[in-house]
Amino acid sequence: MAVTRKRGWIRMAKKEEKVRAPDVEVEDRGLTRRDVLKMGGAAALAVAAASVPKDAALAQAKQAAGRRLAMVIDTERCTGCHACAVACKAEYDVPLGVWRSWVVAEDRGQFPDARRVFLPRLCNQCDNPPCVPVCPTGATIQREDGAVTINEADCIGCGRCVAACPYDARYLNPDSEMAQKCDFCVHRIDQGVTPACVNTCPANARIFGDVNDSNSDVSALAGGASVRVLKPELGTDPQVFYIATEELPEGDLPR
């Protein structure tokens, strides 16, 4: 029962602080998907040819000067299958009732022109993360490569970061009572392997990489014409970008 009470407290706290506003398109950086494909094509071939020894990958991750990890999710590809959500549950043994990664579906239009849009959700790994300054112990940090992570040893489970996140991306683990969220699977990235959700996505809807590297797909795609982010008006500067031709749905946790 204590667990239930704690969740209620978090939700109330969030209600006071959160401002819901419609999503706004980010500025068009003048790249078309054609440009993106062009760049991506050549580059993807290069990757295909190269095998990545683990030690080398690790070395790469460490020498991440100027690197900025980011993800682009192509909602036109996403089929709403939830493979990412469950892969994440397994990767981190996420308890029932809380999520690091989840998928929202929203029906739109009138019969017979009904349609459905999908929005995979995760931590936005903001460039200006509201969760970092509110942490009284410094447990939440932003790495040099931009990933926002939590050092659980320093977490006191106060819940301030959970309340501060405007994206519902954080929760207190009902068993350990520590704050948790998606961290881009840095434990995999640092070893040279893609995040769990990227790995499993059957639609290849998730594109991950260094957005500061102008030769990367993620940088090319993030600048595309139909790219949106969640709640840009809050100034959090999310580094999870959505390719979407229409407004993104308001995403709630799946319950």
Next chain:
Amino acid sequence: MVKLTRRSLMKLGVACAAVLAGAERALGQGLALTGTLKLVDGGMDFSPVTGKERKIVPSACWQCVARDAILCYVEDGKLVKIEGNPESIRNRGKICAKGQAGLNQVYDPDRILYPMKRVGKRGDGEWKRVSWDEALDEVTARLKALLDEGHPEKFMFHYGRMKGSDSKIVKDAFLKAYGTGTVGNHTSICEAAKWTAQELTWGKHYDVNDVEHANMILNFGCNIMEAHTSHLQLSQRTIGAVADRGVKLVTFDVRLSNTGAKSDEWIPIKPGTDGAVILAMANVVMDEGLYDADFIDTWTNVSVAELTDHLRQYTPEWAEGISGVPASKIRSLAIEYANAKPGTLVSYRGAVAHYNGVDTERAAKMLDAILGYIDVRGGTCRGVGAKWKYPKVSGSTAKLKILDGLEGDAALPTHHISHRVLDAIKEGSHGRPDVYMTYCYEPVYANGDVQENIDILKDESLIPYHVSINPFYTESSALADIILPDVTYLERWSWDDMVSYDMIPEFYIRQPVLPAPGATRQFQDVCCELATRLGLELGFESAEDFIRQSCEKSGLDFGYMTSHGVWHDADAKPKYKAYAKELTPEDYTGEKILFDEATGVYWDWTKSKAKTKEEAEEKGYTAMKYAYKGYVGQKIGDKVYAGFKPDKLNKSGFFEISSDFMAKKGFSALPTFMAIPEHEAMGADDLILTTYKVNVQIHTRSQNCKWLTEIYHSNPAWINPATAAKKGIADGDRIRVTSPIGEIVTTARVTDAVHPQVIAISHHLGHFEYGEFASGNKAATGHECVPDCHNKWWSEVGVHPNWIIPNAPDPVAGQLRFNDTVVQVTKA
């Protein structure tokens, strides 16, 4: 808007997209990572807590029939993660949500870990734990008694999911050695009508839609993105084709599935009328002269004139009157599809689980045939799976005539009528099994008319002894006399052979990721022990031994298979147009080969069950039931071709658009539209009940997976706003749905995503056993809370629609007509 983007993408970026497609294949992930940050896409995993690398065990999924290749990650002796095997050419390193949740099967708090014997009345839920010796003494005694009486057929084995080596060991070895052919399956509740139609047309079933190379995809009643017999292979290739190449996907469905949502067009259609639309499309193709005259003349058993004449009646206007799909839409799509060169037509239960399902599927195959889209790259192909060699057992079997339901149920039930087996047992005129053993089969929940299934299974005068082989306490095992605890697929040895959408066979195995917990035992190993106890010789000692021997016979290295999980011939080319292979005279001459003038078929009489050559010559190819087994080739002109190898329901090597088998049973030889009697008679306020699948559940056996049921545990009934308004029903109202056999009360979800004449209820939920996560009820055989149990936050279990769906078979194949039931819907 979506279309525009895809179009412009296709127009502008075709060259780049092609490059990307190549990269995707090599990397398994395509756009994942470029630039200086290099990451591999899978093949290793690490603990997020300790950073320690997790141990990999390659194996194969078994959550659903698609059976993808997987890598299982183990940490400190615990299975912690499952990913797709990047070496697999079928699923290409990907798996779906169901596959990801596979570890929930292993750590289900309600798993049955020991043999259990009923102590109270059957169905009372009182059990005692017994040893394997005690359990097998009892089962052996029953089986031995039947052998001694000379009635092995009174041992009925009824399976739900049993494929690859699991099936070979049980069915082709143990049951054959024992001598029973009373072996039931479950295909009639899946897609029997589809398979029977294909057997009537081009021989053996399992069509592969080569969407990856198609230029247009027509989809009738298949939920490609959420469920298909080859779900992930098809869904990932379909979304790739749509997104990368701008391939047009058009979905006809009574509800907006996620497939409809990802389609360029979702066309709502009245249930059971897909066949009318397909016939009208064929009419347009003939009328506009868009057909492939060469394919029709050379490879089918009808002429252009015959087809034109037959299809003349099926105008788009006629089809509009039946289906509600505008004639102009049918016409324009038919023309677009005919010009796609090639396209492929996907069909599934939405189209075939009806009274007229067989002819709908025959019409679908006819449409692709008259356009020359058969077995070509980008068309509709014949599935290619691994051909394992394995230890074989000889023997003859006898069977009770209860597998095809009751007299007159269906004319050509080549896949049996499993959902009528209990009815046939009750009726009793063809005898009853003394021992009824169920394996991965849930007759209570999976068939229609749930109450009737319960009543029959509970009745000891009808079924004296029910053995349930089950890892879980299901609605059906709750009605057993003894439960033998099987392992889950993650503790099992098998090889498998699912078709490959790359049209190149893939050999793959399943191996134990973990030791079997408690006293659980793989049933195939139990078969080996039962065989020993009964004095039967199988030729292998265990499931593992069978796999080893199969690898050896198939020329595969067992060690390679256990370390890689999959193997395919890297030099193999995709197998298209196998029918057009020309045979050499050596292929069709010799002592054993006969030529049948009437059909132009060369055949090997020794494979036909004829006792002598004279008998074979005298009776002739067409008159002999099993002559098709000796088919060698088809003479066309002065050449002999491999042709379309016939099966039980066709005889020639032609693509049989016209069927003598159908005509002999009083049906139309050519595909036609059969109106659904109940729909013809329904009242203006009646609705048609449709059931469907979602992406995070399989039909019956996944609801115990906590991560899946956490996402999907509520299945309100979809009802169109106009229909709901007429009935005074608002979103969230409790409603009563009444069919001729009963009623259920559920919640209304008023949605624009469903046809106004339909009420749609998914058939995954409403379990009343299967443990806490599936039903809210702990298993009567034992329950041990997993660390996460107390975090379960939902109490809903949903509603099962099968309580009100009659076990009605279609008149040709005997398919359960899941989507035909006429119901009345009122506010509760």
